[in-house]
Amino acid sequence: MTSKDDEFYQRLLTTFKGEAAEHLQAIADGVLTLEKGTSTSERASLIETIYREAHSLKGAARAVNLREIEALCQPLESLLASWKNESSQPVPEHFDLIHQTVTVLEDLVARSGIGVTAAQGAQARDLAKLLTRALAGRRTVAPASGPGKAAPPAPPIELQTAPNPEPAPAARPETAGDSPAGPTAPTAATVQPPRPPHQEKPLATETVRVATAKLDALLLQAEEFIAAKLIAGQRAADLREAVAEFALWQKYWAKVQPLLRDLKRLTSGDGRHRQAEQFCRTATQIGEFLDWNAELVKNLEHKLTPILRAAEQDTRVIGGLVDNLLFDVKKVLMLPFAMLLETFPKFVRDLAREQGKEVDFTIQGREVEIDRRILQEIKDPLLHLVRNSIDHGLETPEERARRHKPVQGRLNIAIAQKDSGKVEICVADDGVGIDPEKVKAAAVKQGFLSAAEAEGLTADEARQLIFRSGISTAPIITTISGRGLGLAIVQEKVEKMGGSLQVEAVPTGGTIFRLVLPLTLATFRGTLIQVGQRLFVIPTTHLERVARVKGEDVKTVENRETILLNGHPIALVSLAATLGVPSQGQGSSQNGFLTVLVLNVNGQRLAFSVNAVLNEQEVLVKNLGPQLLRVPNIAGATVLGSGAVVPILNVTDLVASAIKKTAPQHVVGQGKKEAEQQVSSILVAEDSITARTLLKNILELAGYRVQTAIDGVEGFTALQREHFDLVVSDVEMPRMNGFELTSRIRADKRLAELPVILVTALESPEDRKRGIEVGANAYLVKSSFDQGNLLDLIKQFI
Numbered sequence: 001m002t003s004k005d006d007e008f009y010q011r012l013l014t015t016f017k018g019e020a021a022e023h024l025q026a027i028a029d030g031v032l033t034l035e036k037g038t039s040t041s042e043r044a045s046l047i048e049t050i051y052r053e054a055h056s057l058k059g060a061a062r063a064v065n066l067r068e069i070e071a072l073c074q075p076l077e078s079l080l081a082s083w084k085n086e087s088s089q090p091v092p093e094h095f096d097l098i099h100q101t102v103t104v105l106e107d108l109v110a111r112s113g114i115g116v117t118a119a120q121g122a123q124a125r126d127l128a129k130l131l132t133r134a135l136a137g138r139r140t141v142a143p144a145s146g147p148g149k150a151a152p153p154a155p156p157i158e159l160q161t162a163p164n165p166e167p168a169p170a171a172r173p174e175t176a177g178d179s180p181a182g183p184t185a186p187t188a189a190t191v192q193p194p195r196p197p198h199q200e201k202p203l204a205t206e207t208v209r210v211a212t213a214k215l216d217a218l219l220l221q222a223e224e225f226i227a228a229k230l231i232a233g234q235r236a237a238d239l240r241e242a243v244a245e246f247a248l249w250q251k252y253w254a255k256v257q258p259l260l261r262d263l264k265r266l267t268s269g270d271g272r273h274r275q276a277e278q279f280c281r282t283a284t285q286i287g288e289f290l291d292w293n294a295e296l297v298k299n300l301e302h303k304l305t306p307i308l309r310a311a312e313q314d315t316r317v318i319g320g321l322v323d324n325l326l327f328d329v330k331k332v333l334m335l336p337f338a339m340l341l342e343t344f345p346k347f348v349r350d351l352a353r354e355q356g357k358e359v360d361f362t363i364q365g366r367e368v369e370i371d372r373r374i375l376q377e378i379k380d381p382l383l384h385l386v387r388n389s390i391d392h393g394l395e396t397p398e399e400r401a402r403r404h405k406p407v408q409g410r411l412n413i414a415i416a417q418k419d420s421g422k423v424e425i426c427v428a429d430d431g432v433g434i435d436p437e438k439v440k441a442a443a444v445k446q447g448f449l450s451a452a453e454a455e456g457l458t459a460d461e462a463r464q465l466i467f468r469s470g471i472s473t474a475p476i477i478t479t480i481s482g483r484g485l486g487l488a489i490v491q492e493k494v495e496k497m498g499g500s501l502q503v504e505a506v507p508t509g510g511t512i513f514r515l516v517l518p519l520t521l522a523t524f525r526g527t528l529i530q531v532g533q534r535l536f537v538i539p540t541t542h543l544e545r546v547a548r549v550k551g552e553d554v555k556t557v558e559n560r561e562t563i564l565l566n567g568h569p570i571a572l573v574s575l576a577a578t579l580g581v582p583s584q585g586q587g588s589s590q591n592g593f594l595t596v597l598v599l600n601v602n603g604q605r606l607a608f609s610v611n612a613v614l615n616e617q618e619v620l621v622k623n624l625g626p627q628l629l630r631v632p633n634i635a636g637a638t639v640l641g642s643g644a645v646v647p648i649l650n651v652t653d654l655v656a657s658a659i660k661k662t663a664p665q666h667v668v669g670q671g672k673k674e675a676e677q678q679v680s681s682i683l684v685a686e687d688s689i690t691a692r693t694l695l696k697n698i699l700e701l702a703g704y705r706v707q708t709a710i711d712g713v714e715g716f717t718a719l720q721r722e723h724f725d726l727v728v729s730d731v732e733m734p735r736m737n738g739f740e741l742t743s744r745i746r747a748d749k750r751l752a753e754l755p756v757i758l759v760t761a762l763e764s765p766e767d768r769k770r771g772i773e774v775g776a777n778a779y780l781v782k783s784s785f786d787q788g789n790l791l792d793l794i795k796q797f798i
Helices: 003-036 040-063 067-084 092-110 118-138 212-266 274-332 344-354 372-393 397-402 436-445 451-455 459-467 486-496 575-579 651-662 667-677 689-701 712-721 738-747 765-774 787-797
Strands: 334-336 359-364 369-371 409-418 422-429 500-505 511-518 523-531 534-539 543-550 555-557 560-565 568-574 593-601 604-610 612-620 634-639 645-649 681-685 705-709 726-729 756-760 778-781
Touching (some): 092 118, 344 359, 459 500, 543 560, 568 575, 612 634, 681 689, 705 712, 712 726, 738 765, 756 787
Parallel strands (some): 359 409, 534 645
Antiparallel strands (some): 523 612, 555 560, 634 645
16 A cells, blocks of 8 residues: 555545544434334434434445444344334343444444454454344344335454455445445545435535644634733833823923023023023023923824824734634634533443433533533543432432332433633432531541531531542442542542532432533633732632721631621631742731732632732633643743733632641541551451452551451451451352441441441442442442552541
8 A cells, every 4th residue: 555545544534433423423312312212203213313324334334444343333234224114123122232332333433444453353243143133033024125125134244353454445335225235336536425315414504624633723823812912902001101101291391381481581681690690501501401301202292192092003903803813713612512411321321220220311501612622621520420410319219219209310411601701510410419417427537627617517518528538428439439539539620620619409309510610721811919029810710809908807716817708707818828928018008908819719718818909801821831730829820911920829729728727737637647657457358369368468568467367257256356447358258248247247336337348249239239238338349459449448447
């Protein structure tokens, strides 16, 4: 293959991958809709659409010689054809099989051009056989050839597990009337397979494919114009200030002119004052200079005034051009949320089935558009919130029936555009909700609060604690949830993008997570402040208010400086002290007032004293480079119109740093430190000598004292004899299994609070539920076992 041919083939593969992703997503969405149930007419139309998508995918794969994809699409298309012609009816087993097929096809598409692995090839062949069996087992009438009838399945095509060194000649794409196994004629003009005639869509506007990397580079260049706009504005401001000086000069000149006239009269006498001749000459020269100076200043004013008008006009023009260019370029990179959420229905379906739950999942506001960069960053946080709702919020059908609720739980994602260039995303469920008392108990147990402080929290304040790392109300820790880290990470990611995250209780039962995000990442409104002799920018989105407070109104409450605003006490912190910069009289003024900023992060308010608040302006964010990837309290930097580089403060970090500096130390935390200095003892109950030895080595290398037992009976006997800080147990063991051992531990008053971690090969929802029922603290599955997870869990418990 020549280099040109190779480049052409790679371009074809790139185009194919984009088209294949669209076909596969359409198939997955269609099958999900079918599963929910539709009317007879809607169902026929839906099956027709799914069938055409599979047919088009097969033709596109054939055109680029991807026979492994074509071979798997063949039985899939045949099964769909049997639904279409009503020779078989869709059943739940078919739906599961098609979803598995879509997942495998996505993997095969991702490997296009480099060849599938042996494991992927075997998996695809197995699926093809299952699809063929499903078709044969469900067919109720013999298929007939001819119009409106499906053709018999074509012979299976052998799958390849190595990359193709040469692509086959480009093939004519199939149309709706082609036989699935019909021949194709080579032609270079129709390599990119179009949709069948009945799928053709008229193009509303002309489009062109552009690599996102090029668009990103274009956007960055457009954003640089903001600096030019700010500089032009600064120049106009400088000229405005210079012209303003002439007004002051004219004011004083008006006072001096009468004196100058008097001086001239005194020096124009008939010689009676010859003794003052020298003085007269000097005064005359001064008068002439002042006359000349006045004329010069007037000429300068006449010249500068039109220059100022022109500069102001230029600033308006440049500002308009920059704003329009940036707006249009940003629109190019704005994508609808539908692009992000297209995989969520299948994700919800699979997770709900895995946990034995029924979920009615709905999405509102798919059409709302947002910066592509934000869309990419928010995917994982949204997935976690959805997983959290299904895993911890929604109940099983049996539990919902006992609570007199519909057996099918509701989960909704609603997206809406707000004012000030923001988007709000609400993830809501009608599950059990978040128990504030359980959250308080978890916070006290982890040493975040004292019992007295927890008692003083309102229900809403207690719910916000779930965003603290390490706090979880889950009854058991599993491989994917329960560690209390997920929501903390979600909040960190959201705030890193300049957004906010809050949790609310639904009065009728359930939970709402409310995310507010900016439409774009690069620019925002910022407030320029002075701290000592340095300048900083604070994002306006977190700035609740600016106030001037009398120094005498600052009170000390529980060793903290506090001010009273609108009747509410707010802790006051020196921003200079928090940042570690010289204060130089920060916050003070001649009349004894303090300048104070009140910042609000997820309902947590804190006041910072500063030297001055200068102005609010548009801010272009610049990162600090790989050398300064994570600087405490700093989110980035910006360049002012004057050319000065000013740090942008990370408000979340700032509030956390200030709280650490001012918060009193609890005895709980001190006790925990002392406990960490002691060597903890762990009992491992495992019947497999290999697994037992592995666990023992892992724990001993981590610094723990370890004793082993071969089953539950030996383990419980050891617990009666010696003191242990934690138990790690297998489930399937002779004489007494792990469930029974845990149950015995919980029934013993002396051992009831002992942490128990179950490490087992059993991964079904029923087994996890059994682990919760007997009182295990964590449930880890051996198939996804990671020693780091185990050690993190142990540190959390002891």
